[in-house]
Amino acid sequence: MKIAITSTQNIPESTFDLRFGRASYFCIYNTENNSVEFIDNENINANSGAGIKAAEKVIELGVSRVISGDFGPKAKDLLDKFKIQMVMLDDDSQTISSIIKQLNK
Amino acid sequence: MPRRRRLRKIVAPPGFKGYKPYGHRPNSKMVELLYEEYEAIKLADYDLLNQLEASKLMGISRATFARIYESARRKIAEALVETKEIKTVYGNAHMDENWYVCNQCHARFNLPDPTTASCCPMCKSDEINNIITND
Numbered sequence: 001m002k003i004a005i006t007s008t009q010n011i012p013e014s015t016f017d018l019r020f021g022r023a024s025y026f027c028i029y030n031t032e033n034n035s036v037e038f039i040d041n042e043n044i045n046a047n048s049g050a051g052i053k054a055a056e057k058v059i060e061l062g063v064s065r066v067i068s069g070d071f072g073p074k075a076k077d078l079l080d081k082f083k084i085q086m087v088m089l090d091d092d093s094q095t096i097s098s099i100i101k102q103l104n105k
Numbered sequence: 106m107p108r109r110r111r112l113r114k115i116v117a118p119p120g121f122k123g124y125k126p127y128g129h130r131p132n133s134k135m136v137e138l139l140y141e142e143y144e145a146i147k148l149a150d151y152d153l154l155n156q157l158e159a160s161k162l163m164g165i166s167r168a169t170f171a172r173i174y175e176s177a178r179r180k181i182a183e184a185l186v187e188t189k190e191i192k193t194v195y196g197n198a199h200m201d202e203n204w205y206v207c208n209q210c211h212a213r214f215n216l217p218d219p220t221t222a223s224c225c226p227m228c229k230s231d232e233i234n235n236i237i238t239n240d
């Protein structure tokens with residue numbers, strides 16, 4: 001299963017990004033082979049619709065779960081339609097690697 | 106009918122249904138504390154946010170927050186002084202059947218596939234509750 005986690009930088013030590021549509025990077029964690037990949041969010045500066053574009057992006061990447069701080073109503077609707085699980089965390093001081101570690105506990 | 110206040114942000118429900126005084130003459134008096142009043146007390150006096158931060162988190166104006174907070178404090182004071190039971194009720198919030206909060210790690214999440222196990226996607230705890238959300 002692939003899990004997308006919003007990230008402020010493109011390394012595992014980066015802190016978690018609470019923004020979904022305007023996250024700096026998407027970390028794609030593959031639970032099958034334990035691999036981690038960082039994808040640039042090219043829509044970070046979009047004037048509008050960043051949330052829905054981010055949702056389209058993670059759908060295209062084939063993830064089954066997205067971990068972020070919050071999701072806008074349009075992104076929520078689209079992710080819902082594709083049966084992608086949304087998880088919201090409040091703590092933006094945790095790192096991507098600590099989140100992955102928690103998932104594997 | 107009065108216009109329903111809208112609480113934009115989803116919040117964790119209180120972890121209790123009520124509080125009862127003890128060591129007093131039994132009575133059946135009770136105050137009803139709304140979920141949003143509980144949330145206001147939690148944000149202001151437990152999380153120690155200022156009223157502006159707290160109102161933003163609840164998605165309401167600062168004036169509305171101040172009113173809810175004041176009402177919450179008065180009800181709790183009334184319960185203490187008049188030895189009344191406190192009962193928590195939904196008020197203007199309601200439970201969202203598709204969204205959950207984990208009692209262990211406080212992650213909030215939906216369960217899009219009803220066939221999967223109902224547990225927290227972060228810590229796998231099965232102590233999860235429906236979330237309170239807006240209309």
Ligand SMILES: [Zn+2]
Nearest residue numbers: 207210225228
């Ligand atoms: Zn949990």
